[in-house]
Amino acid sequence: DTAVSQTPKYLVTQMGNDKSIKCEQNLGHDTMYWYKQDSKKFLKIMFSYNNKELIINETVPNRFSPKSPDKAHLNLHINSLELGDSAVYFCASGANTGDYGYTFGSGTRLTVV
Amino acid sequence: AQSVSQHNHHVILSEAASLELGCNYSYGGTVNLFWYVQYPGQHLQLLLKYFSGDPLVKGIKGFEAEFIKSKFSFNLRKPSVQWSDTAEYFCAVNSLTGGGNKLTFGTGTQLKVEL
Numbered sequence: 001d002t003a004v005s006q007t008p009k010y011l012v013t014q015m016g017n018d019k020s021i022k023c024e025q026n027l028g029h030d031t032m033y034w035y036k037q038d039s040k041k042f043l044k045i046m047f048s049y050n051n052k053e054l055i056i057n058e059t060v061p062n063r064f065s066p067k068s069p070d071k072a073h074l075n076l077h078i079n080s081l082e083l084g085d086s087a088v089y090f091c092a093s094g095a096n097t098g099d100y101g102y103t104f105g106s107g108t109r110l111t112v113v
Numbered sequence: 114a115q116s117v118s119q120h121n122h123h124v125i126l127s128e129a130a131s132l133e134l135g136c137n138y139s140y141g142g143t144v145n146l147f148w149y150v151q152y153p154g155q156h157l158q159l160l161l162k163y164f165s166g167d168p169l170v171k172g173i174k175g176f177e178a179e180f181i182k183s184k185f186s187f188n189l190r191k192p193s194v195q196w197s198d199t200a201e202y203f204c205a206v207n208s209l210t211g212g213g214n215k216l217t218f219g220t221g222t223q224l225k226v227e228l
Binding site: 041044 | 156157
């Protein structure tokens with residue numbers, strides 16, 4: 001039973017399109033995140049939601065809009081995709097108390113052509 | 114703002130060699146420290162973590178790390194590497210901001226173990 005699941009695993013799309021990536025966690029964690037891993041493997045936080053509330057927004061373009069319908073889901077919608085958006089996007093979840101470890105999803109490899 | 118430095122970007126070792134990957138962090142408050150591993154084409158997996166107590170932390174697959182507060186370091190070690198340890202290794206530090214955690218990663222170290 002996958003703890004943090006993302007769909008789709010691969011996404012190839014043309015510039016200018018709008019696409020969404022979905023993420024769900026069944027760990028009961030309060031906080032969910034989106035991270036972007038670029039071609040040099042650098043991981044950078046994009047967003048963090050705590051119990052459906054946006055907590056962190058790390059200077060991400062407005063074309064990226066996260067949505068959290070409930071604390072188990074955090075989706076990422078991207079408008080007007082650009083070539084530079086090509087990357088692997090990882091969803092993660094974590095608890096706010098006690099164990100501060102994160103659990104990551106398997107990633108979504110987005111390729112914009 | 115917190116930051117994490119990993120000085121070894123690429124490391125090549127022969128099987129059975131000993132491994133030490135450097136990690137230094139910059140943060141003024143209490144830190145929680147992590148090492149994650151990413152095998153080729155896969156997601157991040159937690160190797161080990163430090164919150165408090167014994168500064169020598171043991172993780173999975175024979176890895177360990179030592180937290181040295183005076184040096185702001187959290188180096189990863191393994192006495193004898195295997196070919197299957199070929200992967201990208203990330204050091205990370207977290208801090209609490211407005212009710213949520215924020216995990217900041219280093220740039221990663223690519224380890225290649227040769228037979």
